[in-house]
Amino acid sequence: MAKNDHNLSIGDKDCPLRVGFLLIPGFALMSYASAVEPLRAANVLTGRNLYCWRHIAIHGGETAASNGVRIHADASIANVGRLDTVVVCAGGNPQTFDHPPTLAFLRSAARHGVRLGGVSAGPYLLAEAGLLDGYRCTVHWEHIPAFVERFPHLQLSHSLFEIDRDRFTCAGGIAALDMMHALIRIDHGAGVAAAVSDWFLQTQIRRGEVAQRLSPTERFGVHHPKLVETLLRMEQKIETPLAPSELAVCVGISLRQLERLFARHLGTTIGRRYQRIRLERAKVLLRQTTVPIGEIALATGFAAPMHFSRSYRRHFGVAPRQERKAR
Template sequence: MDPSENTKGNPTTQQVGFFLVPHFSMMALSSATEPLRAANRLAGKPLYSWHLISADGEPVSSSSGFALLPGFAMTSAPEFSHLFVVASIGVENYRNEQTFEFLRRYAATGRPVGGISLGTLILARAGLLERRRCTIHWEALRALADEFPSIEVTRELYCIDGDRLTCAGGTAAIDLMLDLIARQHGHQLAAEVADQFIHTRMRASQESQKMAIQWRYGIEDRRVVNAITLMEQNIERPIPMKTIASLVGISPRQFERMWLKHFNVRPSQFYLELRLKAAQKLLHESTYSLLDVAMRCGFTGASHLGRCYRKFFDRTPGRERNAKDAL
């Protein structure tokens, strides 16, 4: 049933629009809409209704292959209290000027407009994030900052800058919507909504997008955690192992023994694998040339990347990209 059917004639209901970009994340969309449904249920009245929009009104396929039929094309969409763009993988070449103009016209009304996951990139290309703070899924942080150097891109879980609302996608959309519910209807209702989804803690906007290193790797040694942090923060310009050992407060020999104990590989190999996995993500999620991918991941050139990549993944970077394009 169309959620708007329960809200007709109720002027206090917030009408929220979700513009779906092809290959949008179903999880991100559900994380954004389900808190609104729960808020209605717990409040015992229709606080929100939500509506799907596409560029042409035709069904839109998600990244998982499920297609949703929107209620509106952008040319016939009604006025909303909030409008969110939902996007995910596959938007590196998305430059639909009609979509950008639709978003600009909406933003000109002064109503809040937001981006969920890679929806932030669509807002940026529409020119709606100039002189604004924003966030995006951690895999696209670098790409957004490179394409729009004048925009302040943060690593936050979600970001509210006036009438611009952005979040990292996935379950971060829950936290953004909980914040919205709390601002409009009180913290108590937002907490009750969170409980409905076994979301045991309402995360603050400034919290990290990625799982803490100690949980990701199952380690408690603070020296190892600090060393991995340094490695992850220095993918483009790798730090020598001796320098990392010094920065975490142990000798190079102790550092190597500690790494072999925890990971059964030398720290230099662990660091190389981090950089190769970063390169793999860029091959999947960007249109950078192989040389650009190599340089962004700390390799001396495309051939250097190719040798290391083939040894680790048993295929070349070119084959990796071709396989991704064939999906």
Template sequence: MTHPVRRIGFLLWPGTRPLTLALAEEALRVSQRVHPDVHYELLFLQAEPGAEAPLDGGWQLPGSPWAGQLEGLHKLLLVTDEPPGALSPALSAALKQAVRAGCVLGAVAAGVYPLAQLGLLDGYRAAVHWRWQDDFAERFPKVIATSHLFDWDRDRLTACGGLAVLDLLLAVLARDHGAELAGAVSEELVVERIREGSERQRIPLQNRLGSSHPKLTQAVLLMEANIEEPLTTDEIAQHVCVSRRQLERIFKQYLNRVPSQYYLELRLNKARQLLMQTSKSIIQIGLSCGFSSGPHFSSAYRNFFGATPREDRNQRRSASPFELTESVAERS
């Protein structure tokens, strides 16, 4: 069966990285190679005049300058790796007209900024790169900023940037043509696994802790390196050269929890990741995350997540592999 041609536009600002576009373009090109009946037409447009000039390193934005209209597109993704300035009135009007015409709008990396400036993300979830989350949340309180890899909320698509653009495009392929095609593309690209949109960005340790306290950082790194055979609080304190009481005071001050509680949460989050991403048995996962028995693991897991490991795994696996939002699923 021949599928209709889908036109996807990429509106680009200076500062867009080559990798971002290469990943998006390659996913769509490969889909057409592995399934000849799939047709995507890609359109690259430069949002600002003069963007055709070579950037540092000789990289030049592809496509032609935006000519005043955004018509006939099924999806339009705004792409930039740094927050741009204010949009021109003409471009603002064109984007709003595209929405009225039924175009699905999206953004990659800092592309969320122009959409939010126009109010086109108000009331929507939007994946925002960890570097900008505080700034974005403060400037655009009507947007539900998340630390997800990507979000597909009704007629808005957002990816935090980096490799997450590939995850988003695989979700688009799955929605347009089924999970089998998305799986074939991921295999062709030697992608280890297809990541769900709701997976969290890997935020640098200092940013995650909200602190640069060296003893706290050392202690957390020790915990992360010793998941299967957890250290005691006394052992951790000895390794980082502080007393147990000092270590507890540091954790309480910066993380509002004692070291043992933080360590337990760390192990449980690792266990949940393994539950969703591997076929290991629940017993194997519990033991690999430092729990002495199945009942001990199940009890701790239920107390923290509100469901047993088995219940959580079954619920997540019964959902779409790309975890599209309920509103999207309802429209399928």
């Protein structure tokens, strides 16, 4: 593996930037495509061999994406050859990934000065290998609760992507297009990056710090500002839920007014909607962590595990233990 100064333009006709896409079984195909296609476009549009890339599977052979599409690898982690950059493409439930040789491969790449990145759930594997310590990073919002539980010491943001020295992480999906614009700009200048984005009809290039999710108004499907503010506070106060009267005080209206807003716009009560938010967080933790069920109950505001289990079964139709087995 070759060492590079990634603050400089490093691709030319004779020495293209060598990129390895490490495909973890169940990787997100959209994220992978959004990361690899801009490299091809950069080559085509400039008429130069700026990038070359290889597909890496843990044992070689084929790797299936989350939708079943299979990609044949050019190499395994044991015979990958010289690389300048490695992009970890993962998806699904990264917390269940357990393959020490893969983590050792990533650590070896880091020791050789290889630029390391991850898309979708890929940052989780970089963190598991200890390669994001001291770096800003991000991960898909779906994985954030599990990520925070597992790596509370890391500098995690909720942004679309982060580029910090020789590490780059991306929430995934089409946000990888925005990140690749930034990386191509670093490698080959603004002109090449702009040409690639224009080719993909990317008329709006988002900065890394842009939020991952829709605005609260779009996400909740409501427009009343007091109701939106209340729902946001509910999401922020999961472990120690606020009483309905406390929520009303926080948003500056009476409890009766707040109850009317929930009934009129959401067709439910304050308590039922709050419990739904907490149970949805619990579902994520059950699926993506190995945290004991009793601790998940406490982390989502249920003082008694039995109450948590009954509420969970009533809402989702299965018990928490069954949810964890089904993952």
